Amino acid sequence: MQEEIEGHAKAYGLDFFPIIYEVLDYKTMNEVAAYGGFPTRYPHWRFGMDYEQLAKGYEWGLQKIYEMVINTNPAYAYLLEGNSLVDQKTVMGHVCAHVDFFKNNYYFSKTNRKMIDGMANHAALVRRHMARHGQDVVEDFIDTCLTLENLIDPMSPYITRQPAKSGEEDDDEDEDGVPRLRAKQYMDKFINPPEYLEAQRKKKEEEKKKLRRRFPEEPQRDVLSFLIQNAPIDSWQRDILEIVR
Structure with a gap:
């Protein structure tokens, strides 16, 4: 099914990174969503707070996460278990458009495509600091x-800052950095x-x-x-x- 959906997307001119899909139940989906879409983060109570908010929203029928996509290469996409086949196909086409945008939009060009590894390293570093301090x-x-x-x-990331120039444009400087007027x-x-x-x-x-x-x-x-x-x-x-x- 994935090859079929991606074939249709490419036929419409989309150009995207390889996509890896994971099908999650709603509890696991909420856990990943609380982590901002990443499988692991540094330990902190706010992620538990976000999970409780998402879980209650789903249980009370206030919200539903159909999918999440991480801007990496390859891209990771999470699909909600229990969605109908039509929903899954529609969502997969939507994911292809997401990843095409991630790959080709200039604003995302500076993105760290290995951010999952970076998040895991952050988690390990924070745990070491907690053990020590x-x-x-x-x-x-x-x-x-x-x-x-x-x-x-x-x-x-998109700003090139040039060092400021001091003194008049026609001035030279001596060894002490004092501006001198150009002269024979x-x-x-x-x-x-x-x-x-x-x-x-x-x-x-x-x-x-x-x-x-x-x-x-x-x-x-x-x-x-x-x-x-x-x-x-x-x-x-x-x-x-x-x-x-």
Whole structure:
């Protein structure tokens, strides 16, 4: 059936990664959904909370998960056991469109296609930190990090930042980094007299002092990245911040 559905999808011009399907009962589907679609995550109470919300929603007839797709290569798709054959075929065609979008949309081009392995590594790392520093200590710090988890810059993978250029475009700099006006060698002492160079040196020192007083030098939208690079925290806490980010 999968080959048939994918054949129809390709006939309509879709281009997608290989797809691996898993058929899950509703309890397992809710477990995976609580983990954000991944088979394993780091231990934390919020995943249990999400599971209870999903389970109650299904049991009370408020919601139903027909499928989930993970943006990996190969892509993993979960189908709900008990769906009718028509539902499963329709959902599989829908999955093909999802994966075509994942593969060909520019916004997803920077996606880590091995994120399942990454999540498993994160889980193992957090468990090691819990064993070393204590479960309550690590969990409390995760709680703190999760309050900031949306303070990131989703556009950062696509931004090429160039170092800022200081001084006038027509200026050169001497060995001390002091801007000099361009001039022929025989005219240099007239174009760049000592008093001018001294004034430029003082100006440059003042600019450096202002930059040192302003931290960071430029506004940063990605608060988590800033904390990872600059916060006075332990290495295990930095690991947790990187995982949450």
